[in-house]
Amino acid sequence: MAYHHLSVMVHRQAEKYGDKVALKYRDYEKAQWIAVSWNQFSQTVRQVSNALLALGVEVQENIGVFSQNKPECLYVDFGAYADRAVTIPLYATSSPAQAQYIINDAGIRYLFVGEQFQYDAAIRVFGMCPSLKQVIIFDRKVQKDARDQSMSIYFDEFLALGKGLPHEAEVEKRTAEVADSDIANILYTSGTTGEPKGVMLMHYNYMEAFRTHEIRIPSLTDQDVSMNFLPLTHVFERGWTYVCLQRGAQVCINLHPQDIQMTIKEIRPTVMCSVPRFWEKVYQGVQERINQETGLKRAMILDAIKVGRAHNLDYLRQGKTPPLMLHLKYKFYEKTVYAILKKTIGIENGTFFPTAGAAVSNEVCEFVHSVGINMVVGYGLTESTATVSCFPPVGFELGSVGEVMPDLEVKIGENNEILLRGKTITPGYYRKPVSTAAAFDKDGWFHTGDAGRLEGRMLYLTDRIKDLFKTSNGKYICPQALETRFIIDRYIDQVAIIADERKFVSALIVPVYGLVEAYAKEKGIAYNSMEELLQHPKIQALFRARIDTLQQQFAHYEQVKRFTLLPKPFSMERGELTNTLKLKRPIVAQNYKEIIDHMYEE
CATH class of the missing domain: 3.40.50.12780 (ANL, N-terminal domain)
Incomplete structure (x- = not known):
């Protein structure tokens, strides 16, 4: 089988499949799925390639895509590849601080955003990102900030720059010069210190993945219908979607992850990658x-x-x-x-x-x-x-x-x-x-x-081996980053973040008992034991409010959803702490298994 380079793949498939459906996305206002043919897909990608050149995008320049799953994400990806540009996806749930770090680390000039949340985050950090020149908004319903006079344009306005393909000769020249050793994507993953690292994926990485998946999974064909459910920012969904498009399979794009139980019944796919x-x-x-x-x-x-x-x-x-x-x-x-x-x-x-x-x-x-x-x-x-x-x-x-x-x-x-x-x-x-x-x-x-x-x-x-947690939803969590943040609170003495292979993040918290008792006295809370006091609704509400304040800078999936206040501190005697007072996570997980399991009960 011929493995088309990402720079031309959509166009070669359009030549083969024409008006056959390549993509589908859900129109929420009309409650129906909109089909995009391979010809339409190809034409839009060509416009994107031309529009990027109209903006002056250079060879191997980094372009940011900060959005939930949308057809536009794929249009920008493949339009950029034809120009030999690099796309950098950001998780749709990324905090402004996380977006700022990636924009600055990669020197991003043009950032595509999906909906209101991503737009607001981008505008909030715009002044702290020296390289950032313009934000391009996918969703026309996004309300622009009053301060936004020239910082952003809508995607249809961006596409208009490529109408009539005014820079097609330069696009074709760049495409002809594409090398397998060009960078295709930079995917940022969290490190053990919490500072993200940009993994460079080259075009040759994807070409080899196409070849080996053909050997391992030959049954995937152009008759298949794939539900695009996981974030395209994640290498698993990104790689899988590209393999599907390479085989000519139809890709149906699920906009909101929480809608999957509805959308999967509307599409009834033949294949879908999931966690x-x-x-x-x-x-x-x-x-x-x-x-x-x-x-x-x-x-x-x-x-x-x-x-x-x-x-x-x-x-x-x-x-x-x-x-x-x-x-x-x-x-x-x-x-x-x-x-x-x-x-x-x-x-x-x-x-x-x-x-x-x-x-x-x-x-x-x-x-x-x-x-x-x-x-x-x-x-x-x-x-x-x-x-x-x-x-x-x-x-x-x-x-x-x-x-x-x-x-x-x-x-x-x-x-x-x-x-x-x-x-x-x-x-x-x-x-x-x-x-x-x-x-x-x-x-x-x-x-x-x-x-x-x-x-x-x-x-x-x-x-x-690496001290990173991975939730059962496939998200990486850096426990030290949260723990370091929480420990600055005067009411918190010790904390152990729980997340590895769990569906969300939770925490075991050892309070500063004297301060809790003082708070109880101030509020007139009666209690017979520390266990009873820590279960009191007012004490629980106190810690919930403090935790929510402390974790504002973290992405939604990194935030602590449930916590348990412990009546006794972690100790070296029970093997929970090292001689330097560092947590022994396996021992903590073992000693508090019943409490931890209770936090994850439905």
């Missing part, structure tokens, strides 16, 4: 249903799961033919129990569902495969252009993160650290030679910071 949390909710929903049912219905659901496990995991997974009676029972449940479940979710047309970004529990993985949902579990990093490994169609192992991708070198180093080398690996971090040198050894192996083991080409994750 484990999506499937955890499916699993929890079925478990609740089982607990509510009695008699024959309950027995039928349990038997369907048992039959599916035997059929799909004991036989098909191993490449074996299931016994006839088992197969017949499975086909019966496929038309009844499994069909109802899939239709309820909106995935009755589904063929396979790549899942990564955090660990998938064996219970969830086993259940999903038992009911006939082909969840392709994988592991990857921004630095590896997403996929390092994923489940093969046959022979995958529960508990693993799949088989290493073709032609990617993996070895286990000191402390069981997973090391990588190959054409999908980043050459380094943007303008950070020290960080780059620390991540690569003299033989060119990239150190992932994750611990694991290899059994043949099957990879297993065993621990996380």
Whole structure:
């Protein structure tokens, strides 16, 4: 198969597919999905390329895209690639401080923003970003700030600069000079100190990813319909969407993540990449249903799961033919129990569902495969252009993160650290030679910071070396950044942030007991013990207000949603602190497991 360079991919696909639908997006006012053909996609991308040149965008200049998922994000991406420019996506939920850091670090002159939230954040930091020249707004409904006289224009005004393709000759010249060694994207990820690092992904990284995914996942075709659900800022969704477009699959863009339960039923996709949390909710929903049912219905659901496990995991997974009676029972449940479940979710047309970004529990993985949902579990990093490994169609192992991708070198180093080398690996971090040198050894192996083991080409994750938390939604959390921020509050003595493989961030907080008691006396709060006092609504409200104030600078997904006030401090005696009073996180997690689990109860 020909792997078109990102600079020409949309145009080559338009030549092949013409008026076939390439993209869809939801018009919320009309409550309907709007189709964009490959020809329309190509024409808009050409206008973007011309408009960028009208603004004076240079070769390998960095362009920022601060937006939730919208078709415009893809128009800007591919329009920029044709000009040999670099796109830098920012998470739609990024705080003004985070946006400011990235704009300044990358020297961004032109920043595209999605809706009101991103526009407001951009205007707020405009004066603190010396390089920033103009903000370009995707959504016409955005209300401009009174101070905004010339700082921004709307996307339709930007597109008008490329009407009639006035700079097409220069666009074609640049496209002809495109090199695989050009930077395509810089994706910023949080470091252990909380300072983001820009991962450079080159065009050759994407080209290699196209090639190896064709080998591993040949079943993806131009007949597939993919729901674009995770943020395009994340390498997983970005890489997956590009692979879909490369194969000619239709991409349906979900604007608001919280709408997925509605939009997935409207689109009923054949494929969709997601994080484990999506499937955890499916699993929890079925478990609740089982607990509510009695008699024959309950027995039928349990038997369907048992039959599916035997059929799909004991036989098909191993490449074996299931016994006839088992197969017949499975086909019966496929038309009844499994069909109802899939239709309820909106995935009755589904063929396979790549899942990564955090660990998938064996219970969830086993259940999903038992009911006939082909969840392709994988592991990857921004630095590896997403996929390092994923489940093969046959022979995958529960508990693993799949088989290493073709032609990617993996070895286990000191402390069981997973090391990588190959054409999908980043050459380094943007303008950070020290960080780059620390991540690569003299033989060119990239150190992932994750611990694991290899059994043949099957990879297993065993621990996380780097002190970064990853929520079950695939978001990276730097606990020290939050803890350092919280500890400055006079009411807080100690704090332990909880987030790793959890659905949101929580905290265990040791208050300054004397101040809490003084507050209680001032407010006339009666209590018999410290435990009772810390549970009092007024004390809880005090800490909630202080926490919300302290974490304003953090992105929404980084903020503490729930907390528990502890009546006793962390101690060296219980093994919770080192001799230098640093938290021993595994011991804290173990000692307070019951309290932590309670914070995550639905």
